Amino acid sequence: MMPLAFRKKERPAVRKIEIYDTTLRDGSQAEEISFSVEDKLRITEKLDELGVQYIEGGWPGSNPKDAEYFNKVRKLSLSYSVVAAFGSxxxxxxxxxxxxxxxxxxxxxxxxxxxxxxxxxxxxxxxxxxxxxxxxxxxxxxxxxxxxxxxxxxxxxxxxxxxxxxxxxxxxxxxxxxxxxxxxxxxxxxxxxxxxxxxxxxxxxxxxxxxxxxxxxxxxxxxxxxxxxx
Ligand SMILES: [Zn+2]
The missing domain is CATH 3.20.20.70 (Aldolase class I)
Structure with a gap:
């Protein structure tokens, strides 16, 4: 039997993994995809239900639709997710x-x-x-x-x-x-x-x-x- 100290050392460290979903920004750039603001708000709620830690809501500097989304998403009462804004x-x-x-x-x-x-x-x-x-x-x-x-x-x-x-x-x-x-x-x-x-x-x-x-x-x-x- 291996000594306990050795086995402890070999055990992989437990690391926390967080999920950051980019569907509403990167995903919306895919072919034949065009989310309305309403679509984006509903998807946000679903991702929150799934327990996603971060939701990338969009690029507010790139189009008025994303800026409107950020105005509206603040009024949703999300229980888990935090909404992130993307830019350069x-x-x-x-x-x-x-x-x-x-x-x-x-x-x-x-x-x-x-x-x-x-x-x-x-x-x-x-x-x-x-x-x-x-x-x-x-x-x-x-x-x-x-x-x-x-x-x-x-x-x-x-x-x-x-x-x-x-x-x-x-x-x-x-x-x-x-x-x-x-x-x-x-x-x-x-x-x-x-x-x-x-x-x-x-x-x-x-x-x-x-x-x-x-x-x-x-x-x-x-x-x-x-x-x-x-
Ligand atoms: Zn990407």
């Missing part, structure tokens, strides 16, 4: 407090905000056309500003796995900037859905050793990796 870091060459998208997030009065930011150096150079250091400042400033105004801020690390494969040091610096700014969860996103499970596992484990805040995962199913296979 402020635009390069803008000031965080003047950015339309950031202001819309605050106007939504959501207690939780999820902010998506670039973590692939290719995108920073080609789309933002700014130095890499400036992207780290954008992430840091966006999150610290929001943290002063809402209860929780989650960081969606966009194209994280593609970025990590190209430039691991920079991708790590991006999530560390979010952590330093007070992000409550670092959500690693496989935005193209092309990362295979063995690579994904290796990268997530590597990142978990370099940051202290909880990690989240948001993967797309473009390569069918999310489907059960025999």
């Amino acid at each position: 870091t402020y635009k390069p060459k803008h000031r965080v407090e003047d950015d339309y998208n950031i202001k819309s997030l605050l106007e939504s009065k959501a207690r939780v905000v999820t902010i998506v930011g670039k973590t692939w150096d290719f995108h920073v150079k080609e789309l933002f056309k700014i130095p890499l250091q400036e992207n780290l400042e954008i992430i840091y400033n966006s999150i610290s500003f929001l943290k002063n105004n809402v209860e929780k801020v989650f960081f969606d690390a966009e194209h994280f796995f593609d970025g990590y494969k190209d430039n691991p040091e920079f991708a790590l610096k991006c999530v560390q900037a979010a952590e330093a700014a007070g992000a409550d969860c670092l959500v690693l996103c496989d935005t193209n859905g092309g990362t295979l499970p063995h690579d994904l596992k290796k990268i997530v484990l590597g990142i978990s050793k370099r940051v202290k805040v909880p990690l989240g995962i948001h993967v797309h199913n473009d390569s069918d990796c999310a489907s059960p296979h025999s």
Whole structure:
């Protein structure tokens, strides 16, 4: 019989897993899907009944329908779920407090905000056309500003796995900037859905050793990796 101390050490640590549902934002971008505000409110109630911890209600800065949803969802008496608003870091060459998208997030009065930011150096150079250091400042400033105004801020690390494969040091610096700014969860996103499970596992484990805040995962199913296979 193995000594008890050894067996204890071998026992996997119990970790709390929380569910964050993106049906109302990401799901509504799928083909042939168009939710009305009323649909979104009913789905919110159903997700609450299921006991989902966080419901991403929409992107208030992107369309008036989502802004209306946030006005109405506050009047629902949800018993379990917290509704989160989604948006992006402020635009390069803008000031965080003047950015339309950031202001819309605050106007939504959501207690939780999820902010998506670039973590692939290719995108920073080609789309933002700014130095890499400036992207780290954008992430840091966006999150610290929001943290002063809402209860929780989650960081969606966009194209994280593609970025990590190209430039691991920079991708790590991006999530560390979010952590330093007070992000409550670092959500690693496989935005193209092309990362295979063995690579994904290796990268997530590597990142978990370099940051202290909880990690989240948001993967797309473009390569069918999310489907059960025999
Ligand atoms: Zn997504």
